[in-house]
Every structure is written in C-alpha cells, then in structure tokens.
Amino acid sequence: MSHLTRAPRIVLAKVGLDGHDRGVKVVARGLRDAGCHVIYAGLWQQPEAVVQTVGDEDADWLGISILSGAHMTLVPRIMELLEAAGLEHVQVLLGGIIPDDDVPKLQELGVARVFGPGTSIPEIAKFVGAVGEPSDD
Amino acid sequence: MTEVVAIRELLDRFRNGDRQALNRLVSLVSRGEALEEVRVELSGIKHDARLIALTGNSGVGKSTLVGQLIEHIRSQGETVAVLACDPESVLTGGALLGDRVRMSAHAGDVGVWVRSLATTSGRQSVTAHLDLAAQLLAQYGFDHVILETVGAGQGDVAVDAIADVVVLLIQPEIGDELQWEKAGVLEVADVVVVHKGDLPGAAQTETQARELLNLPGCEETPVVRVSSKTKEGIAELWELLADLPSRQRVSSRDTRRLLRLVQEYIADQFAAWPEDMNSVAEDWAAGKLTDADAVQRILAHVVD
Numbered sequence: 001m002s003h004l005t006r007a008p009r010i011v012l013a014k015v016g017l018d019g020h021d022r023g024v025k026v027v028a029r030g031l032r033d034a035g036c037h038v039i040y041a042g043l044w045q046q047p048e049a050v051v052q053t054v055g056d057e058d059a060d061w062l063g064i065s066i067l068s069g070a071h072m073t074l075v076p077r078i079m080e081l082l083e084a085a086g087l088e089h090v091q092v093l094l095g096g097i098i099p100d101d102d103v104p105k106l107q108e109l110g111v112a113r114v115f116g117p118g119t120s121i122p123e124i125a126k127f128v129g130a131v132g133e134p135s136d137d
Numbered sequence: 138m139t140e141v142v143a144i145r146e147l148l149d150r151f152r153n154g155d156r157q158a159l160n161r162l163v164s165l166v167s168r169g170e171a172l173e174e175v176r177v178e179l180s181g182i183k184h185d186a187r188l189i190a191l192t193g194n195s196g197v198g199k200s201t202l203v204g205q206l207i208e209h210i211r212s213q214g215e216t217v218a219v220l221a222c223d224p225e226s227v228l229t230g231g232a233l234l235g236d237r238v239r240m241s242a243h244a245g246d247v248g249v250w251v252r253s254l255a256t257t258s259g260r261q262s263v264t265a266h267l268d269l270a271a272q273l274l275a276q277y278g279f280d281h282v283i284l285e286t287v288g289a290g291q292g293d294v295a296v297d298a299i300a301d302v303v304v305l306l307i308q309p310e311i312g313d314e315l316q317w318e319k320a321g322v323l324e325v326a327d328v329v330v331v332h333k334g335d336l337p338g339a340a341q342t343e344t345q346a347r348e349l350l351n352l353p354g355c356e357e358t359p360v361v362r363v364s365s366k367t368k369e370g371i372a373e374l375w376e377l378l379a380d381l382p383s384r385q386r387v388s389s390r391d392t393r394r395l396l397r398l399v400q401e402y403i404a405d406q407f408a409a410w411p412e413d414m415n416s417v418a419e420d421w422a423a424g425k426l427t428d429a430d431a432v433q434r435i436l437a438h439v440v441d
Contacts, residue, residue: 029233032232037225037232038233040234042238049245052247053237055160056160058161058252
C-alpha cells in the first residue's frame with residue numbers, strides 16, 4: 001500500500017549538445033516502474049530552460065545526463081541558476097560519462113550524487129526515495 | 138499536511154507575483170491540500186482567463202497541437218499556462234510525463250508555464266481540483282489556460298464539468314459512420330478538430346463530422362481541419378476558440394457537479410491509505426472477502 005503516499009517528482013533532461021538519450025530514457029522508464037513521477041524534458045536543453053522546468057513542475061529532483069564532457073561548464077551554471085530561482089531544495093543527480101576526478105568537484109558544487117555507467121535502476125530509485133518496487137508486489 | 142502559517146506565507150508571495158509560490162500552490166491543490174485557503178484567496182476575484190480543454194484518443198496529437206497553440210499565442214504577445222495530464226500506473230503509482238517534449242520550442246520562455254500532472258486511479262481523464270489550479274494560474278496573470286487530458290477516448294466526459302470550452306481531436310480514418318452516433322465525448326465537444334489534416338482522408342473525415350454533428354435541429358458544433366505539421370488551420374482554430382461563448386459554468390447547482398464533488402471527496406479521503414483498513418486489505422488478499430464486500434467496508438469507513 002506504500003504507493004499511496006506521495007510519489008517523488010523528478011525532472012530528467014539532457015543539456016548541451018549531445019544527442020545520446022538511450023541512457024536517460026532507460027532511467028526514465030525504470031524510475032517510472034519504481035513509482036516515481038518522471039517528467040522527461042528531452043534533448044538539447046539550455047540550463048535556463050531546465051531550471052524553469054524544475055520550478056514550474058515543482059520537482060523534488062533534477063536528473064541530468066551528460067555524455068559530451070561539458071559537465072564542468074554546464075553543471076555549475078545549472079547550480080547557480082537553481083539558487084538564483086530559489087530552488088535550493090531541489091536535489092541534483094548526474095549521470096553519463098563523468099571522470100572520477102571531477103566527481104568531488106561536482107559534489108562540492110552541490111550535486112547530490114553522480115551515477116556512472118553500470119549503475120542499477122534500483123540504486124537510483126532507492127536514492128530518490130521511491131517506495132514502490134514493482135517486482136515485490 | 139502543510140502548516141497554516143506556511144500556506145499564508147505562500148499566498149502572500151503568490152500575491153506578489155512569486156512564480157515559485159504559484160508552483161507550490163498548484164502542487165498543493167492538485168494533491169487536495171490547502172483547498173479551503175486557496176478557495177478563500179480566490180473568492181470574489183474576477184479574472185478573464187478561460188479553461189480550454191483538449192481531449193481525444195491517445196496518439197491523436199493533443200500535445201503537439203498544444204505546442205502549436207503555444208507558439209501562436211506567444212506570437213500575439215499573450216501568455217499561456219498548460220496543465221498536461223498523463224496516466225499514472227495503477228500498479229506502481231509511477232508515471233512518465235513526457236508531454237512537454239512536444240511543447241519544448243518555448244522552453245525557457247517565462248510567458249509559458251507547463252505542468253505535467255499524473256492522473257490517479259486510471260479511470261478519470263483529468264486530475265482532481267484542476268479548476269482551482271486553473272484559477273490560480275489565471276489570477277497569477279496568464280492570459281490563457283489550456284488543459285490537456287489523458288487520451289481517454291470515448292468515455293472521457295469528466296472535462297465537461299470543469300472546462301469552459303471543450304475541444305475534441307479526431308484524426309482521419311477514425312471509423313465508420315456509426316462511431317459518430319455513440320454517446321460520450323462527442324456530446325460534450327464544443328469544437329471538433331480534425332487533426333493531422335495533411336493526411337489523406339482528412340477532408341472526407343471533416344465532411345463526415347460536419348454532416349453528422351450538425352443535423353437539422355441540433356445545436357451547431359464547429360468542425361475545423363488542422364495540421365500541426367503544416368500549421369494550416371492553427372490560427373483559424375484559435376480565432377474560433379476566442380470567439381466561442383463559454384459554456385454554462387459549473388458554478389450552477391447541477392447534478393453532474395454534485396457527483397463530481399462526491400468523487401473528489403472520496404478521492405481525497407484516500408490521499409493516504411487509512412491504516413486501520415489494513416485488516417480488510419489482508420482479508421481481501423487472503424480471499425476471505427469478495428471484491429464487493431471489501432469495497433463496501435472501506436467505503437463505510439470513509440463515510441464515518
């Protein structure tokens with residue numbers, strides 16, 4: 001009966017110019033099945049647009065997928081804009097190809113967690129506090 | 138439940154035009170919280186924005202058409218808010234809300250506001266308390282409020298009770314003439330759009346719709362052929378919608394509205410599962426109670 005409590009709302013987006021969206025779509029599907037309300041914002045988003053989406057959708061989480069290597073440019077901008085919009089309460093997750101050396105720097109900027117290749121969906125679902133585990137029902 | 142003080146603070150910020158306060162208030166009312174405070178806040182306020190609802194089968198192009206309407210509205214210098222409903226899984230409570238991808242041409246434009254909503258229960262095509270959410274958006278200052286329902290098809294008449302204008306989307310090759318005679322959503326449509334108007338057969342479907350919806354003696358229902366691909370018909374549709382008189386609003390004391398209030402009341406009671414009903418759930422799961430008996434007991438509990 002636990003799914004009658006409020007489902008976590010998570011915006012998933014890709015920022016910048018990389019068009020590889022297979023991974024983020026798998027995550028979207030997996031989190032949906034784990035009981036999340038997943039708002040998929042799509043490809044090629046600008047940081048400004050993503051932050052407005054997070055606000056207007058009143059999301060609890062923002063998940064960003066970056067495979068282009070531009071994370072040290074895009075993520076700081078997003079964190080800045082979130083703060084400027086009064087959205088400090090939104091937790092940010094990162095996925096894609098992020099070199100290990102950059103992970104501590106990103107966490108210092110306020111990124112809650114970086115999920116690299118090989119991450120399982122239940123791991124992410126557990127992290128965002130999704131309660132439903134469909135296979136256990 | 139949110140604290141009274143916190144809601145008062147939110148309403149203060151809302152009055153000052155704080156967008157994040159608006160965002161939070163919409164979330165609260167769509168979850169059935171803070172309803173009284175918001176009703177009091179909005180009472181006696183007159184606003185001009187009408188709630189325009191788009192409905193129709195899934196895949197007919199509701200989100201795409203909304204995206205086109207957003208573009209058209211923005212090109213005229215007006216602002217628009219969209220409430221887009223998608224279904225929530227009955228099994229897991231999860232939902233994948235992807236409508237805004239088709240509206241993304243205006244991502245980052247502050248004159249456009251889009252909220253994706255998961256409709257609970259799998260039965261209704263719109264979420265509860267959407268009328269309040271729409272009023273909040275209008276009061277905040279959006280010129281137009283558009284509601285996109287879940288693609289619920291023939292039984293989708295719930296929009297009728299909350300929308301000022303109901304637009305039904307159909308596409309070419311939807312079925313033989315008898316399809317048109319069925320009761321249901323066709324009865325509540327104020328405008329019928331033949332979408333994907335660039336496809337072969339669109340003109341025939343348009344003619345069919347016009348002939349069958351506008352029999353002598355019937356109130357006339359306008360039929361418009363629109364193609365989001367070629368943008369043909371978008372401007373005409375919007376002009377038509379702007380000129381259309383609002384339907385008799387539901388503030389009247391009619392039975393359908395009463396029924397909806399009862400449905401919403403029951404749904405609110407289940408915002409959280411009543412813990413003391415666990416024994417009923419267990420007996421039902423173990424096969425000791427029939428479906429009907431289990432439902433009866435839980436309903437009796439809610440009414441107490």
